[in-house]
Amino acid sequence: MESSVGLRERKKEATRQAVHEATLRLTVEHGFDHVTVEAVADAAGISRRTFSNYFTGKEDALLHGEEQQIRDLVRTVRDRPAEETAWAALRAAMTQFAERVAPPEREWALRTRLAMQHPSLLARQLANHAALERDLAEAVASRRSPSQKSVRPLVLAAAFLSSLRIAMRMWIEEDLAREPAEVIDEILDEMACRFD
Amino acid sequence: MESSVGLRERKKEATRQAVHEATLRLTVEHGFDHVTVEAVADAAGISRRTFSNYFTGKEDALLHGEEQQIRDLVRTVRDRPAEETAWAALRAAMTQFAERVAPPEREWALRTRLAMQHPSLLARQLANHAALERDLAEAVASRRSPSQKSVRPLVLAAAFLSSLRIAMRMWIEEDLAREPAEVIDEILDEMACRFD
DNA sequence: AGAATAATTGCGCAGTGGGCAATATTGCTC
DNA sequence: GAGCAATATTGCCCACTGCGCAATTATTCT
Incomplete structure (x- = not known):
């Protein structure tokens, strides 16, 4: 077997x-x-x-796909080479992620995310994000020297996922005009400040 | 009348x-x-x-208080003197906010926020935050020269509210040992980077 | 094969959100 | 004040939901 x-x-x-x-x-x-x-x-x-x-409800069932995607993302971050900066690893993982999202599912995404205007869905989506934020923070934390402040990973993970969320929203509101990766990069640059 | x-x-x-x-x-x-x-x-x-x-459900009813508080926060930001930096205005408003939260409701907050472990509540809470993030972004946007990139306020608002969320969570997990303002400051400092 | 383990299903029930129409309350004008 | 329009409250009702429980069915292990 x-x-x-x-x-x-x-x-x-x-x-x-x-x-x-x-x-x-x-x-x-x-x-x-x-x-x-x-x-x-x-x-x-x-x-x-x-x-x-x-599933506990329709919302969970509908968002299962996204949850899987983010779970993959976290795994990717965890598997990045250890010499990378945390923020660099996040960006790299994100690039990989954007590539896999882009090709097939443009209008798919359009209607899906549009359906996500629904309050109940938005709520559940954000709850998922919050849950995965913890995992992401752990993944980030495991790649720094323990001397670092322990809040840093939390902040990083939150900033990163917020960026992702904003980028997605903008992408949708621009009617998928640009490449996802481009939008994401713009937001990440804006958020980046001193994280690198 | x-x-x-x-x-x-x-x-x-x-x-x-x-x-x-x-x-x-x-x-x-x-x-x-x-x-x-x-x-x-x-x-x-x-x-x-x-x-x-x-209210559309128990969750909304329970979170109505918090929603009001954040609404106040947004209003405060809007009313800060125009010469202040956006980030400075946010911090100032936050200080004001923390003061009003701290005094009476310590154990109140404890049990309340503890009840907020409930998935359904967490979800609705985050949805509220997201909704108010837009307003906050607008308030921030209205105090900068229009030449600035339009994504900046969005990113600022998101980073700020994420900080608030993290700080609250830490405060709870530390069993309210420290002053709320202190925790918030720590997180905001970590997030601050180049926003000021 | 046969026992053990785990998944699927039907049934039932308390709780929920919301449409609809009747009723009660409030605000405005005279 | 009285009368009237606007608005809020309520009861009734119904489709939908999440979940406990026990019976049934499918799978894995020995």
Whole structure:
């Protein structure tokens, strides 16, 4: 059994992904609050009850994609060469990130993020960000000498994620006119100050 | 009728405040998710249905206080003398803010913010912050020459509110050992870099 | 194969948000 | 003051939600 992860796990993950995608599809199609959990479950081929076993609500299901992306981002930061500055590592990871976001999903992103005007979604999204901010701060902290002030990583992570958020918002509001990487760079430069 | 604001408005505001306080009281008493809207409405002397006319949910009602505080903060920033730097104005406003928060509500804050561990509350809180970030950015923008880059206020506001958030979290996690103003200053210094 | 473990499902229930229409309250004009 | 328009409150109702519980089904292990 060379499968590092059992069939059970893989199937579960596949289902989770399917539910996520069903939520996404139905949302761009009908609008977030005209989609019932039942409809999503139906589209994903599971029962309403099972939906609750995977996600606590529609919001989580819809944002699952983004959460994965940011989780990847954190992992990337953690794996950057140790000699890099923290801020440099963050920027590098971000570049990698922007590349993977850009190519396929332009209008996809458009409608998705537009649906994200919804208060309930915005809230959940920011809560995710906050949770991952901790992880990001840890990843940053693990690459500095322990003599450094312990608040530095927290501040760095927060500044960085705020930049990301602002850049995304601007990108959307400019109707995806520019390359994501360009917008992100602009914001990061503005935020950068003395972090490098 | 010298009342700049009619009796109607004032009464409405009083009710809103009453509902907010009832929510707060019941929450510290029984825990957030053991409090029903009905109980709150009851305690505030209104019907369950009327509660919905004031707030969209328990979270909003509970966070109404904080929202007011930040709204005040924004107003204060707007009213700072025009010759001040943006960042200086923010710091000054913050000092004023911290003073008003500190004196009465120490354990109050403790239990309140502790209740804010609740995911649903955290989410709504952050959404509020995001909404007010726009206003704050505007307030900042209105005090600079229009030649400046337009993203600067956005970044400033975000950095500032992130600092506030981090400081609050640290303050809580240190069990209110230090003065709020002290913690806030520490974080702001760390974030400050070149903003002044 | 058969037992152990874990996932899916149906059922039920208390709670919720909000539309709608009836009712009560407030503000304004005479 | 009285009468009227504007606005706030309430009750009723219903679709939707999250979750506990127990039965059923699928998977993994020995």
